[in-house]
Amino acid sequence: MHVSALQWVLMFATMGLQVGILVLMVRRNFRSTFPFFFNFIIFSLVALALSIVLLFLPSQYSAVTYAYVYWGTMAIGTVLTFGVIYEVFVNILKPYSALLDLGRLLFRWAILFLALASVLTALATTGSQMTKLCATIQVLDRASSLMQCGLLLLFLLFEKRLGLSWRAPAICIVVGLGSNAAISLVSSYLSGRFPTWSGELASVEAFACVAIYSGWITSFAMPLPARRTAQDSPTRLILQRWNEALMATPLVARRSQAAFAPVESFLPGVEQTVERVMARKMMH
Secondary structure, three states, X not given: OOOOHHHHHHHHHHHHHHHHHHHHHHHOOOOOOOHHHHHHHHHHHHHHHHHHHHOOOOHHHHHHHHHHHHHHHHHHHHHHHHHHHHHHHHHHOXXXXXXXXXHHHHHHHHHHHHHXXXXXXXXXXXXXXXHHHHHHHHHHHHHHHHHHHHHHHHHHXXXXXXXXXXXXXXXXXXXXXXXHHHHHHHHHHHHHHOHHHHHHHHHHHXXXXXXXXXXXXHHHHOOOOOOXXXXXXXXXXXXXXXXXXXXXXXXXXXHHHHHHOOXXXXXXXXXXXXXHHHHHHHHO
């Protein structure tokens, strides 16, 4: 495979930015806040290094090895991407306990549904076991890309109503993932319709990766913005209203009352006995 000088520059620039993100996350203690994202960056760095190594393999080995590396990295990357989406979702909804519980429940059901859809796709696919496995990985990868695009669209349309700042690391992660997924989906569609554009589309994706990693490293280097509250907006934040509406539901209300209800004594009558003894001492 021929690689132009521009593509070499973009690949090494991407690797340098990835290393910079890892260093910043360790220095600013973001590693514990976004562990999946930290591992995602490490994996992306390793996968890019492997792709460079594959370029120097002999042609009789490179095609088969590339296929295994390609589908293996896609599978691991898809799993890590789901983890990143989950931890970003939790980080954004952390101040809203009821919304956080509902979001976790919906996310788990969505993952279960996607797993079931991937299994059905594998069963419906004809061919070898490897072909079925590749079809399963592709379904999960497409579903992950659509989820990233959906989150990006959500924040683009309702950023002010949600009370979120574009400078927040969680939002920058979502914007980067969503932009990369959208570009990848469009590039995949165009490369299928116009095979002669594959080189130009690869360069566009490489430029996009450099821009996205540059945005991430800028976000992690900047001071954290203060989270806006309902008092900071003329209209109450939509997340605040949703959280209060969920807190008012009977199920959440009963759970909250049970959590804060006083614990009954294991030795009934002991407290009353102590109070009577103390009262007699006070009298004498």
